[in-house]
Amino acid sequence: MATLDPSCDVCLNLHVTKSAIVWCSECEEAICEECQQRHRIQNVTKNHKTTPIEDYQELPIYIANIKLECEDHNQKLDFFCSIHSEPCCTRCVFEKHKDCRELKPLPEVVEGVKSSAAFSDLEDRVKDMSQVIGQLIAEKLYHQSNLEVQSHTIITEVERVRKAINKHLNSIQNDLLHKIATTKGQQSENIDLLVRKLSQMKTNIAEIASGLEKTKQYASDYQTFLGIRKLIPEIENQEQDVISIESDHGMADVDLQLKMNKILDKMETNVSEFGRLEIYFSPPTKFALRKESQGQILLIPSSRCLSKLKLSKIRSFDIHKEESKRGENNFITGCDMFEDNRIVLIDKQNNRLVIHKEGFFIKQIRFEDTPLDVTIIDLNTVAVTFVEKKTISLVDVISSKILKTIFLVNKCFGICSFSGKLVVSLNYKIIKILDRSGTVESAVSKKDNATYCSVMNDKMWYAAQAKGLIYCCDLNGSVQWKFSCGKSDHPQGIAHDAFGNVFVTCENANKVIIINSNGTESRVLLTSDDGLTKPIAVHYNRKTDILLVCNKFGRCFMYKVQATN
The missing domain is CATH 1.20.120 (Four Helix Bundle (Hemerythrin (Met), subunit A))
Known part of the structure; x- marks a missing residue:
């Protein structure tokens, strides 16, 4: 910052010490109250803009030390040479810049610099x-x-x-x-x-x-x-x-x-040890700064090699069962995970939201209508879709109360959240992006009917189950790539990791596949040999690298996903 408590430069020339109250950048002098009055009325200085001294003192040292006087000739800097990218005085122009054709008056160059694109x-x-x-x-x-x-x-x-x-x-x-x-x-x-x-x-x-x-x-x-x-x-x-x-x-x-x-x-x-404590160091996320058209910088992590991914089973557990009024089992169609490892699941068959933690049942919340999917939006709030009612309900999982209901004109299917927004897949091949108040910010057209969707930064994925296709598009709906996993596989749930790799549950094939961010490679991660039977709901915790997969009738599996060397 600039020097503290400066004295008036004009008075110092008269061997008088007075505290300055303003700074004149053009005179490059600190001025006291008395001198300021003369500074305002003199023809030479009356148009000079001054800055309160306390504001001037906030300037960084490297800015405050910039002078309008040439260090070589002690003359005022009047021009700017674009070729050499430096200010110059009249003597500099004569001695070093007489052949430069990109000389401009310095006032013209600096005018509006604070609102310029370079400063922004x-x-x-x-x-x-x-x-x-x-x-x-x-x-x-x-x-x-x-x-x-x-x-x-x-x-x-x-x-x-x-x-x-x-x-x-x-x-x-x-x-x-x-x-x-x-x-x-x-x-x-x-x-x-x-x-x-x-x-x-x-x-x-x-x-x-x-x-x-x-x-x-x-x-x-x-x-x-x-x-x-x-x-x-x-x-x-x-x-x-x-x-x-x-x-x-x-x-x-x-x-x-x-x-x-x-x-x-x-x-x-x-038996010399109860168990071996293993410490896995996943490769740190490598970030590159990339400017977009809106002036935002995105985090672009390095890619992951699918063949080097290793799944370590954490646990499997069954969803808390309750005797169905219709005499049928659970029907799990949606899942998500809080940061404290609480898991929320949608039991479509019994019109309820079920909460588990570390495999143990915590509570359930019943609804009057039939829910389909769920996404977490803050520490204790989730958004739940209701297909036939054409609504999204914001639910407090602590009080079990519905905080707000968002009404839409289309049937609501899969839902996810990103950057404080809600993204919901609707019928008639539409995906809408809403804020938490329910205001629709944009609508994206789908190429085919899809129940679930997933979004990260400027990418969106959805699975067209009837055709066995996985689509990747931008937020305007333009398809970047599509991947075919076979009509008979019936792809359903979809999630992604921090690298843009996509996890897809294939209900009829009893498997989970992963597709790389470019849609050029894939790998089968889990099959019926791992206990999968009609898997639908899937979630990937991008902070803990935990994959959650749920069978249709209530068996759930949690895996740690790691990259091996």
Whole structure:
């Protein structure tokens, strides 16, 4: 900025110090109040424009230091040489510019410079660079906040897996303990039975031994002789029972031993980590500044190679089900995602908007009419289309209240938002762009009937399901390219990433394809092998690179999309 508290230059020449109140750019002098009065009435200076000194002090130093006096000759700069692009005095003209034919009086050259295209161009470029930097800062701050969300998601998943492992280990431990108790009980019962049998045999033997002892003591020889003949078969039977029980399987010694599962036995040594935390560094978005006819600067990210895209599954989940009044299942026709990872979905069959987060049901909002699609327009507000009612409703998802209803003359199908505008696909091959108040700003003609559309900067995409064509056009409807994926595929939902690549759900083919920004290449990303069955709704979060795909009857899939080296 210019020097603070300048003194009056006129008074300084008289060795008097007074504070200046204005600056004269033509005299290149600071002037006090008293001198200003003479400055206004003198013929030489009365037409000079002055600037309040406090405003002059706001000038950048490099502007304030620009003088109207030639540094080489100390004369006033009166001309401007367009060939050398420099101001010059009369001596400069004579010494260095006498052969230059592009000399013009300096006052003519500088007249209207502040309203010139060159000055406006500089203002636009500075403004747009500031916006770009602001966007970059906002993007990095968003990614920083998203680290907290990702961290919470990972911790939740770790705790879920840990609980599942603990539950499973408790279950198989209880099964084993039950088996141990049952086996121990069975073997103890067998031993008890055998002991009782042996005890009875021992009793029988003891009775025979006692009988022999008493016979020996008190019986006559005749009685003894005849008694021995009767005892011999009995003793032989007892001997046979003893021999028989020795070979009984029940006489085997029982040892209970545990052979540990090899995985569990070596868990401490083989399982050294709960999971591997992987950090993926996606290539940073490369921006180039490009001037458009309206003086705007657009962010043009570098392209992505489709073959190097990698999808990592985050989760799959089923939409909260409710018994349909018509006795049918869910019918998911639209989806979008808030920055805090809340997911909003349209269940056309049950006239409701359903909200999930991290796979868990949060709430639902019911409507009297049948909705078709949804798009997020701010932190807690969504726009919902109603086909037959020909309306768009702005809904607060916290209070579940309809804030505003926009009435149109056509049936409303797919909807998306960009730059604070609503873009809705209508029947009769029309797409309209509206502001949030419902004012129609422009209408774009479609080449074919299409339910869904997607917009980024100056491009628009829509899928003509009946013909199997994907169109890319400008905001005036002029087709830039079209891609055929086959009539039988029935392309439906459409979304795009930050690079202009387009994701399309093919309902009848049970797949999701991606088409590059030029419409020259494509790749199948997901198929029925990944669980797709009649996919319709699709959304791509361009800040987190998360792809959300929903089957018609309520199964949803979330994938992280990354570029590999």
